[in-house]
Amino acid sequence: MAKESFDKEIQFLRMLVLTSGAYSRQQFAERLGISVHTFDKTLRRLKEIVATMYQQVPDAQRKELAEMLRYSYFDSTDPMLLFLFRAKSLKESESQRISTLLAALNEQALTAIELLDVCCKGIQTDSSLPDEKTVRNDLKYLEEVGVIKKVPGPRPYRYRIHNDLIQELTLDELIDLYDFIDVMSNTQVPSVQGYLLRDGLKKHMNRTSSEPAPIEPFLYKYHYHSRILDEAHLSILLSAIQNRRKIEFLYFSPKNSQSYSSKNTNPLFEREMEGKLQKTLPLKIVYDHQYGRWYLLAYESRHGIKKYRMEGMTQIEQGETVDSILFDEKKSVLEENIKHSWVLDTGRSVTLKVRFFNPGDTGPNFIKDRVLLQGQWGEITEEQIDSFIFEIKVNGTTEIKPWIRSFGSSCEVLEPIYFRNEMIAEWKELEAYYEPVRENI
Template identity: 60%
Template sequence: MARESFDKEIQFLRMLALAGGAYNRQQFANRLGISVHTYDKTLRSLKEMLGTLKQGLSQEQGSVLSDGFHYNYYESADPLLLFLFRAKSLKETESIRLALLLNALQSRELTAKDLQDHCSEQMPADYPIPDEKTIRGDLKYLEEVGVIIRLHGGRPYRYKAANDLIDHLSDDELLDLFDYVDVIANTQVPSVQGFLLRATLKKALHKRGFEPDTGETHRYKYHYHSRILDEAHLYTIFKAIQQRKKLQFLYLSPKKGKSYASQNSNPLFERETEGTLQTALPLRVVYDHQYGRWYLICHGQRGIMKFRMEGLTQLEEGEAVTEEEFDQRLHIVLEQMKYSWVTDTLRTLKVVARFYNPERSGANFVRERVEAQGQWGTIREETDSTFLFEITVNGIYEIKPWLRSFGSSCEVLEPAWLRKEFIAEWKEIQGYYEPVRENL
């Protein structure tokens, strides 16, 4: 799949997940900065891609595009957004061919010639028939990523799907493994690889005759769809960091109206882009648990630069830098972000807050949450019902929502101006709840 197309479909799915049915076709296209024709074409492409990845499933097992976005508080659906990862960087013919190869090797041991004959019979009529060299290249790729294994013996080599681990597990062991992977995939970041493993185990359970909802023993709320989509760039960035390479990308600020910019190859439709071209050396990736956002921290023309990962498009590797330069840039970033609650590099200040323990007996969820999320802050006992939390942070704006989220269980003491801001905010909220009439 072309890189630009993948960027467009990431933004397309993000908006579809977050906005749901709030936009009509024209509004949706305008928000993306594309035509209605391109909107229809992209939607059709996504449906065809999903159909390709679901081939071989019955009508009950398959799903339509909109099913992945039906929101239910008590339901944990397979994130539809993940199917982009299965199709990323693959041409349409490759995705169909690899699916055919994997399906054929699930229950049989076959040679490259056998698989070529199988693909020739099963490939759609409007797609080219693969030759033996192409099939061998596909098999080499699948073997490298661990999806299939080559059996011992002489030529011609035989291949089979790498299902030994799953096949050797009992039904109870497979269910336990699925439950474990399900919990980790829904609660840890990054999570995409966990969801892909979860999908594989779910198929294995179905092959053994279990109902589709057998493993659904846990229920989760909203998965931060944008977070999962942003992981599309995560491994490219990690690779660039490991190889000390710069990145080139078009950045679309989330504060602006457009979330996608096409590559204008046709001069008749050329228009000024809404984004900014950037070349920077990636140094760190930061995840904000409060809002489910990924941030890229890098060094560019203006020194330390921070980008919301959802705004990265057309990501490409650039030239490499020396190890000495990378270490120097990284040292500066680590020093400036030493007291960053998330990514702020403003001047440091001390924050002191009083937390109130729950009045009822049992688990002290306030204390447990402060200990788990308070980072390098210190806790000092004050009374039986209260404790003090002190922390030095870069700026106040990133920690402020966290303090506010405790409601009446948190009282800000220092700095004084922040305490006044909280008082003003709570008075404003109180005003919203004032009765319209005194006798109401």
């Protein structure tokens, strides 16, 4: 499918999750910047993808699209919206060819010519048959990603499935490995590769065991929808940064009423787009754990360093390469500007002084442990029996405020005074929300 269609489906699924059925078809289409007909067509396509992913399962057990979008921890054993990555990872012809190659190599070691014969016999006649160069490129790709390996010996080389580790592990060890991958996939970024590895491991255990593997889903799930969806942009953006190439994309800021706009090739149906066409030099990608968002930091010739939320980036394309000296210069400027950023703020630096109160019991000091773990480059400057003072220099107070606020009554902002007054005003506002309606309540 076209890359533009992938962008459309990403925005479609994001809004479907966030609105949770609150929009009508017309409202949904207007918010996306597409027609109602395109809305219906996209929804049908997504249902087809879900059906394709679960075509081996009996009809009574197949997952509908609505089931993929539930909020229940127990029903969300699969990461939200990951099925889109599974369906988009390879073209249909590539998927069929590689599946045929792996099925043949799973039985015995074969040469490239022997695998070419297998492909020609195994692929349907209405599909175009691959040539030797195509098969060798597939084998090179599979070897690079560690799926197959060459068998030692003279030419022509033979290839076999590289599954030594899995074969040597017992069922209990495989279950421990599965649990580890599941935890890491739900807590680390990027995570899509981990989920795919987890699913492959689960299929292997079910194939090799007479009974379904005793795998229990974890109750804790780290399901920020944007985190999973925006990983689709990571590959092209990281490639552009590594190769020092500019990018061009259509950007929809969070304040826009639309989040997507289709490419209209027919001038009769051209409409004004709310997104802005951006051409910039990508320098760094930042992930915000607080809100589960990805950001791109880039250099723009007119405005200098700019920040983009990746959820608003569509139709990304790479452009020309820039000189290494220019790239390194802009990268150094960026690193200097975000040296004291709690996340990615490039504003004026300010030194914060916060008093944290120790827990009343004699057990572990979880307040201090958390501050030391999450406090980044800040340091504890003064300690008393019941409290300690934490100081840190940050670019502005906006990004660190939610972290400080999350400690509730266990902390007190001391300096700067304007930030202390902001916190006082916020807590007074919260207190007013809990004022009793009647005096006798």
